[in-house]
Amino acid sequence: MRVTQGCFSFLPDLSDAQISAQVDYCLAQNWSIGIEYTDDPHPRNTYWEMWGNPMFDLKDAKGVMMELDACRKVNPGTYIRLNAFDNTRGWETVRMSFLVNRPAVEPSIEMVRTDTVGRSQTYSWRTVR
Amino acid sequence: MGAQMKDAATTSDAATGTVDLAEEFRQSGVKEILDQLDRELTGLKPVKQRIRETAALLLVERARKQLGLAHGAPTLHMSFTGNPGTGKTTVALKMAGLLHSLGYVRKGHLVSVTRDDLVGQYIGHTAPKTKEVLKRAMGGVLFIDEAYYLYRPDNERDYGQEAIEILLQVMENNRDDIVVIMAGYSDRMDRFFASNPGFRSRIAHHIEFPDYSDDELLHIATTMLAGQGYQLTSSARTAMQEYISYRRPQPHFANARSIRNAIDRARLRQANRLFESASGPLDATALSTINDADIRASRVFRGGLDHERTPRSDQDPIQ
Numbered sequence: 128m129r130v131t132q133g134c135f136s137f138l139p140d141l142s143d144a145q146i147s148a149q150v151d152y153c154l155a156q157n158w159s160i161g162i163e164y165t166d167d168p169h170p171r172n173t174y175w176e177m178w179g180n181p182m183f184d185l186k187d188a189k190g191v192m193m194e195l196d197a198c199r200k201v202n203p204g205t206y207i208r209l210n211a212f213d214n215t216r217g218w219e220t221v222r223m224s225f226l227v228n229r230p231a232v233e234p235s236i237e238m239v240r241t242d243t244v245g246r247s248q249t250y251s252w253r254t255v256r
Numbered sequence: 257m258g259a260q261m262k263d264a265a266t267t268s269d270a271a272t273g274t275v276d277l278a279e280e281f282r283q284s285g286v287k288e289i290l291d292q293l294d295r296e297l298t299g300l301k302p303v304k305q306r307i308r309e310t311a312a313l314l315l316v317e318r319a320r321k322q323l324g325l326a327h328g329a330p331t332l333h334m335s336f337t338g339n340p341g342t343g344k345t346t347v348a349l350k351m352a353g354l355l356h357s358l359g360y361v362r363k364g365h366l367v368s369v370t371r372d373d374l375v376g377q378y379i380g381h382t383a384p385k386t387k388e389v390l391k392r393a394m395g396g397v398l399f400i401d402e403a404y405y406l407y408r409p410d411n412e413r414d415y416g417q418e419a420i421e422i423l424l425q426v427m428e429n430n431r432d433d434i435v436v437i438m439a440g441y442s443d444r445m446d447r448f449f450a451s452n453p454g455f456r457s458r459i460a461h462h463i464e465f466p467d468y469s470d471d472e473l474l475h476i477a478t479t480m481l482a483g484q485g486y487q488l489t490s491s492a493r494t495a496m497q498e499y500i501s502y503r504r505p506q507p508h509f510a511n512a513r514s515i516r517n518a519i520d521r522a523r524l525r526q527a528n529r530l531f532e533s534a535s536g537p538l539d540a541t542a543l544s545t546i547n548d549a550d551i552r553a554s555r556v557f558r559g560g561l562d563h564e565r566t567p568r569s570d571q572d573p574i575q
Binding site: 179182184185186187188189190191193194 | 363387392395
């Protein structure tokens, strides 16, 4: 199942040149980029693994692309996303987040129905490989 | 279509196309930067000449690229050698602007670092630190001041070597993303390049910064003061001239930087003099004039700092 999270996720996967252009846009807005990866795309899995610290004081997308390449090499077949942090309010706010890597075969998300007291039912979702 | 046919097509385009270099020169904004360099920097004739030549080379290279004659990015890494205070950092800043307006670096910012910013203090600390700096400098110019401190021949386990290896790799692989300028004193840079042949072969442009002459330093002093809204009386001008000739042989002479410090101290003394002697309202002229007493009160006229003064029992003491 194709996971759709963040910006551009209904479009075909971005090429490296397109990712680079998006990063340049973010840097032009004075946003800092952080790279995160995970193997579990469950919508409730908010906190992905951080690939190093978010990168502050960059001027050019090349620095981000170098880190992205390194992350892809170490974690092939995982989801990787770029988060753009905006600090104009005095704290870091995620202004933009988009997937830049996904596994060849994506896990699917399945609904689980559970009976609880008085025949009522609760619903939850889980990732199935 | 085969690659050969494509090549043939570009060559025939090249034969018909033309490039107006003068027009390119005007449009690229290089002229403004070179003029600014001439206006703002005193002396440094050979440096300006070399920058002019480099700019011409890059402009021609760009024109050749447009006509399909040149391929690949030229090597632009440079080394600036010269004594302290000869304007290496200032010129590096201008060079970043120049390379940006010619389109050889994408953003044109200057990241100025020294050994401390590149080399870590424990195992595994250096590589992330160096990479961090390189990421910040991508798309611009990385200026490494006193680059020879990276290499410590007396300690073979020094982490500087690790930083050097990462730098060399990036200088080779990311030639169109980053330009590295290494700066430092001439003799120590020569020794540094001799023991690190990798750097020598990757640096195409070696620019030597000469010391300023006394007249040039005087000119620098007056322009610096004019920039801050001060002027020298004619006797203060003579005092400044003498100051420069006394200061040069003394220890830690750093060309324009010494002059800047001298000016700062003269301003301090002028403020003190006005404060202590003023008995009525002062006009703008009094507030912005430095007289010869402000300059002659310097310890330089007495032979420098007390503990560094060379014994001159056989000579007349300089008053």
